[in-house]
Structure formats: C-alpha cells, structure tokens
Amino acid sequence: MDIKPNTIHRVNGYGKDAYTYYPVLIMGAGESGIAMACRLKEVLGLDQFRVFERQSGIGGTWWINRYPGVACDVPAIFYSFSFCPNNAWQSFHPEGPEILQYFHDVCAKYRILNNVQCNTDVTEIRWLENEKLWEATLCYLVPGTGDLSRKERSDRMQAKGRKAVIVGEEKVRAKIICSCAGGFVEPNPWPTKISGLDRFEGKFCHTARWDPSVNLKDKDVVVVGSGCSAAQVVPRITQEPYNAKSVTQIMRSPPWVVPRPVAPGGEKWWHEKSPWWFTNFPILARSLRTLIFFLSEKQWFDYFLQTPRSKAKRKVREERLLQHMRMTAPQKYWSILTPDYDSACKRLIYDAFWLKSLQDPKIELTTKPLKSIEPRGVIVGSKGIYPTKDIEDGELETSEETISADVILLANGFEIETWLAPTKIIGRDGTELQEVWDQRGGPQAYMGNAIDGFPNFFIIFGPNTATGHNSVILASENMVEYTLKFVRYLLRGEVNVFEVKKEKEIAWAKEMQEKLKLTVFGDGCNSWYRTSNGWNATTYPYSQIDFGIRCMFPKWSDWHIEYTRKGIRRRKVRSLVGLLTFAAIIVGAYSIRRNPVAGLVAIPHIAKRLLKRLLLSGLKLVE
Known part of the structure; x- marks a missing residue:
C-alpha cells in the first residue's frame, strides 16, 4: 500500500x-x-x-x-x-x-x-x-x-x-x-543556603505550582520574592476569599514599578462596552492593537538603548516612577523601594495593586535577609540589606528576628x-x-x-x-x-x-x-x-x-x-520562470520605448511565446 x-x-x-x-x-x-x-x-x-x-x-x-x-x-x-x-x-x-x-x-x-x-x-x-x-x-x-x-x-x-x-x-x-x-x-528551587525547610510545620509552595488546598484564612504568610508573581499575589491574599491574617514580603532589592495602563474609557467601560464595539467593528480592535504595538516599539528607542537620548529619557522616566511610588506607598518604604540600577535592565512590574497594598496594615515589606526556617516561622537578620548594608562585608550579624509563619510562598521565578x-x-x-x-x-x-x-x-x-x-x-x-x-x-x-x-x-x-x-x-x-x-x-x-x-x-x-531530485527540478523551473519574466519585462519595455502603440499590442504575443517556451522547458525538466 x-x-x-x-x-x-x-x-x-x-x-x-x-x-x-x-x-x-x-x-x-x-x-x-x-x-x-x-x-x-x-x-x-x-x-x-x-x-x-x-x-x-x-x-x-x-x-x-x-x-x-x-x-x-x-x-x-x-x-x-x-x-x-x-x-x-x-x-x-x-x-x-x-x-x-x-x-x-x-x-x-x-x-x-x-x-x-x-x-x-x-x-x-x-x-x-x-x-x-x-x-x-x-x-x-x-x-x-x-x-x-x-x-x-x-x-x-x-x-x-x-x-x-x-x-x-x-x-x-x-x-x-x-x-x-x-x-x-x-520553578526556581528553594535556596539551598537557607536551612530548615524540612522542619517547617506549616504549608509551603511555589507560586508557579500553586496548591489550591492551602488555606490562608487567618494565617500568617511569608512571601519570598519581589518579582511579577509576588507583586500580584501579595495584594490579593489579604482579601476575599483568602483573608490572610498577615503577609510579610521578604525582598532582596526593589523592582522598577510602572503604573499599569488604564483601559480606554476606564475598566468599567471596557468590561461593559468594548466587547460590543470591537465585535461589531473589528477595525477598532485592530487599530487599538496596532497603536499599542507602535507605542511599545517606541519604548525600545526611548528607554532600552545606551544612546545619550535614551539615557536622558530613562532618567526622566525614573524620576516619574519614583514620584508615583512616593505618592502610592507608605513613606517608611520609600528608601527600600528606590532601585539603584537603570530601569528596564530588569523586568519591569506593571502594577495596579501592589504599591497601594503596602498601605494595608496586614502587609509588611522588608529587606531583612532570610537566614533559616523554624517549625512555626522564619528567622531573618535584624537589619535590612537594602538600600545599603548596615553590616560591613565579613562582619558577623549576631542579632536575629523571628517572623511567625503558617504558610511560606516562594515567588523567586524560574x-x-x-x-x-x-x-x-x-x-x-x-x-x-x-x-x-x-x-x-x-x-x-x-x-x-x-x-x-x-x-x-x-x-x-x-x-x-x-x-x-x-x-x-x-x-x-x-x-x-x-x-x-x-x-x-x-x-x-x-x-x-x-x-x-x-x-x-x-x-x-x-x-x-x-x-x-x-x-x-x-x-x-x-x-x-x-x-x-x-x-x-x-x-x-x-x-x-x-x-x-x-x-x-x-x-x-x-x-x-x-x-531532493524533485526539489532540484522545481528549483530549476522557478529559476527559469524568473529569467523569462525578466526577459519579458525587458523586451516589453524596449518595444514600448520604440513604438508605444505597437509595443503595447505586442506584449500579449511576447508573453504567449515566452509561456510556450517555459512550458516546454518545464516538461523537459520534469522528464
């Protein structure tokens, strides 16, 4: 067969x-x-x-x-x-x-x-x-x-x-x-230098492998990480239906936080009206998509290059982002939420909830280093490691603090x-x-x-x-x-x-x-x-x-x-088509130049002759 x-x-x-x-x-x-x-x-x-x-x-x-x-x-x-x-x-x-x-x-x-x-x-x-x-x-x-x-x-x-x-x-x-x-x-594994996870009596999971059986209600939660996943999970788990008792977020260094773009017309209009408009007038959706694309491309030239123009624009944007942070987050976090590196060299966080959530008394943000895990909590250093180390390199930190934890969420990426x-x-x-x-x-x-x-x-x-x-x-x-x-x-x-x-x-x-x-x-x-x-x-x-x-x-x-042999034959045919097409264009152009009327009349006859030769040549190649 x-x-x-x-x-x-x-x-x-x-x-x-x-x-x-x-x-x-x-x-x-x-x-x-x-x-x-x-x-x-x-x-x-x-x-x-x-x-x-x-x-x-x-x-x-x-x-x-x-x-x-x-x-x-x-x-x-x-x-x-x-x-x-x-x-x-x-x-x-x-x-x-x-x-x-x-x-x-x-x-x-x-x-x-x-x-x-x-x-x-x-x-x-x-x-x-x-x-x-x-x-x-x-x-x-x-x-x-x-x-x-x-x-x-x-x-x-x-x-x-x-x-x-x-x-x-x-x-x-x-x-x-x-x-x-x-x-x-x-997902990135648990940091090997942080001991004691095997002794932890509470629940532990990575955000990328979420365990839906974990009950957060009235629980003390520790979130390790400050990337996009952490910025999304922290504001949510103190709210319905999760209702965590407290959330402590441990961060090594801050991300650059960009206010998430607001929907055209606002979120309420988008939810209620945009499906009808875009479904009945698809050109509107295609136009908005195209606009977003070009605005995104503009960001590349504005912020991602190391040209004097991009550097200047980055500085202006960074000041604007820091101003937004200071208007949104509590003052006690301003220093640890001020990055010490160029914006865009790490993944940006497009945020609508995280900075605002830091106003919630249930949520605590810290840069105190995670030291080890205890059966019912985590051990951290007594001093933050950002924005500047309070402890000189090589100097031992003798004091530690214990943060109560019923649940540990690891949000350290992939x-x-x-x-x-x-x-x-x-x-x-x-x-x-x-x-x-x-x-x-x-x-x-x-x-x-x-x-x-x-x-x-x-x-x-x-x-x-x-x-x-x-x-x-x-x-x-x-x-x-x-x-x-x-x-x-x-x-x-x-x-x-x-x-x-x-x-x-x-x-x-x-x-x-x-x-x-x-x-x-x-x-x-x-x-x-x-x-x-x-x-x-x-x-x-x-x-x-x-x-x-x-x-x-x-x-x-x-x-x-x-x-393949078939590919070689077809390649020759395609090359021949290209040559004959080019020849037809040259002959037609020459004829029109010599006699425009007669040249235009002759083009169909020239095309027929070239097509006949092409078919004969193609048949020979196939044979």
Whole structure:
C-alpha cells in the first residue's frame, strides 16, 4: 500500500523495530505550540502532526500558574494571536482563567485538540543520520504528575518507585521537530543556603505550582520574592476569599514599578462596552492593537538603548516612577523601594495593586535577609540589606528576628539558564545540545531558531528572541511564520534537510552578545536575563520590527540545504520562470520605448511565446 510521507503511520507493525512516524512533532502545548499547530493547519493545510505536552492540560504557563491574582501585564488585545483575535475581552488586563480560556477557544476553533497529547514528556530526541529523521523518546506520565516540578517528580519516584510517575515509554520518529517548550517551565528551587525547610510545620509552595488546598484564612504568610508573581499575589491574599491574617514580603532589592495602563474609557467601560464595539467593528480592535504595538516599539528607542537620548529619557522616566511610588506607598518604604540600577535592565512590574497594598496594615515589606526556617516561622537578620548594608562585608550579624509563619510562598521565578531542559537533544555525530552551548559560552541559536548539527530542528521563541518591551506572543508568531517557510519545503518533498551553517550560527550569537552591550541589558545591572557568567540568552538587541522583518525574509545562503531530485527540478523551473519574466519585462519595455502603440499590442504575443517556451522547458525538466 502506498502511504503518503505526510501521513502519520505505523512502521513495522509490532516488531521490535516498530515505531510511529509523524511528519511534524511539536514539543509543548503552550502559546507557541498552539500557534505552531494552528498555522500548520491554516497555512500549509497539514493536520498530520502531534503536539506532546508534559502537563495535564493545554496552555503552558497559563495552565500551570494559578496563584491568586495571576494576570497578564500586557493589554490582552495585544497579548493574543493576530490570526485569531479575541474582540470580547472582559478586562483590559485579564486574569489567568480568562487568558487560559482564550487559548482553549483558539484550539477549538482550529480543531487541534485531537492533535494534542497531554501527560506525555519528551525526554530525549536523537537525530538518525541515515534515515534523515528524528527519534523521540516519549514517557507517558501518571495523569497530573507532569504538573509537578522536575524535583517533585524525582522525589516521588525515589519515595514510591518509577511507576508512581512514569507508566510507559515509547520511541517515535519525525521528519521535523519544533520545540515550543518555553522559558518559564521549571520553578526556581528553594535556596539551598537557607536551612530548615524540612522542619517547617506549616504549608509551603511555589507560586508557579500553586496548591489550591492551602488555606490562608487567618494565617500568617511569608512571601519570598519581589518579582511579577509576588507583586500580584501579595495584594490579593489579604482579601476575599483568602483573608490572610498577615503577609510579610521578604525582598532582596526593589523592582522598577510602572503604573499599569488604564483601559480606554476606564475598566468599567471596557468590561461593559468594548466587547460590543470591537465585535461589531473589528477595525477598532485592530487599530487599538496596532497603536499599542507602535507605542511599545517606541519604548525600545526611548528607554532600552545606551544612546545619550535614551539615557536622558530613562532618567526622566525614573524620576516619574519614583514620584508615583512616593505618592502610592507608605513613606517608611520609600528608601527600600528606590532601585539603584537603570530601569528596564530588569523586568519591569506593571502594577495596579501592589504599591497601594503596602498601605494595608496586614502587609509588611522588608529587606531583612532570610537566614533559616523554624517549625512555626522564619528567622531573618535584624537589619535590612537594602538600600545599603548596615553590616560591613565579613562582619558577623549576631542579632536575629523571628517572623511567625503558617504558610511560606516562594515567588523567586524560574530556571532560565537551562534552555530546553530537561529534554536531552542529541544531534549529528551524537553531539548533545547542552554540550555545544557549554563550549560556545551559553545558550544560543541562529535567529533564536536553529543550531548547526541539529537538522530539521526548529525552536519557537528560543534564545535571544525576547525584547523586554513587547508581547511575547508577537515574537512567537514571528518565529512560527519563519519556521513555516522551511517546513513547507520539507513537507513538499523538495528538501531533505535544512541545517544552518556553523559559521553563521556562531556569527549570529557573537552579534547578539556584542549588540546587547549597547543596550540597557548590557552592564546596567545583574538580572535573570543574564547567566552567572554574564551570558545573555534571553533578550534581543533590536526592536521587534527588526526581528519581524528578518523573519519575513530568510537568508537562504546561511543554510545548508539538501535538495531532493524533485526539489532540484522545481528549483530549476522557478529559476527559469524568473529569467523569462525578466526577459519579458525587458523586451516589453524596449518595444514600448520604440513604438508605444505597437509595443503595447505586442506584449500579449511576447508573453504567449515566452509561456510556450517555459512550458516546454518545464516538461523537459520534469522528464
């Protein structure tokens, strides 16, 4: 039986060497994976693909982050797919459940739910040179265990055995693999230097792995961290339905806090009126989205560069932000809420509630260092470490304080130094991707999308693709459209292998690191954008407009392309079409110049002759 290559099928029945073949395998069902799946169907007409997701549901970070107050800090009309807009957002900055529902609705509209397989962890992918295919190892998980962190799964297997997490394993093969794993996957662990967590008698959880069974009512809560998650969770948990008795937030250094933009017309108008207006007049929604995009791009040139103009504008904005902080937060916190680094070199907090919540007597903010954990509380130093250390380096602090704690919430972000981990990715000649990155200084990928030695492997929203000022969904969409330009030829059978050239990948990575030094992400401060050795694998050193244009026009000369016989023939036909079209233009222009009337009359006859030659030449090439 003749089976088309772009069809999912079983090879070798139930023999030892049997496997399932997928034309395209997508790792991850977050926003990038959803975008890739939808566009495969819409642009290329392909429904023979599979999306493997470790978690128990679709939505990526919006599936797993369920802490109180979780919300989008980008206006949702911009934090959504351009190919599938939602004109009925109930809030200008919707909370997690509404965003998750949007992604689920997109999946339903494009009918890709049956292409997604949850509770399945892609633990390893290996390039098979002879077959020109990828072999992927799938681990089928006990439902729900994929929502646990890597450490939690490991601890469970050690305590209860492997089958408490993994119920089966299978090896499959694919022509193309698209990694849509995302960066916010594994939560940062508890700091190892802070002892005593095992003795704690209360409840403990990370905001990225929220435990809904935790009862906060009339409890003393300690929140460790001062990033976006902490700024969202702290104001919420003293309110209904949580009603914490007290909240102590432990902060090492302050973030820059930007007042969250107010919805056009106000939140009440947006909730009640905007769905009707934008649904009946979609051009209004598209116009607002475009306006937000250009305003976001303007911020790049205003605040993120190290030019005299940007530096001056940053100073003006910083004064404005500090003035806002002093008008909103209690005076006792002004000194510890004044950052000592350039704004924008760390992730900004777009806030509507956190600074105001510090007026609540139930909430206490401190920079006293966390020392250890006791059964019913935490031990902190008696003096704050910000804005200036009261204790000289090397001097021992003898006094300590105990803060009562029934619940400890860790809000210290994610592991971002280990891109694509824990999946082991083995390319040509048995080379592991993490080893390549270690040798070259840090995580990197040409256009944030491809690495030499790993053919037909494409990363969506890979290293150096975040701009820090724009919607990550826009960046993901750009990467998806870029990737489809390569996938198209692979699925048509015109190309066997796409692989970026080594020298081009290395040159790209070098350019990224050098150009980032000319931005606020260079030496402005230490942030999670940079690894411990100073390597920045997160941010892009140019505007999103620049990145979008690069994605629209791939540099084919930067790639090793292994054409099939069919691809070689079609390439010759396309070249011939281009030459004959150019010739027709030249002949027509010459004829019109000599005799405008006769030239215009002759153009159809010239076109017919050239078309006849083209068809004859094409037939010979096909033969």
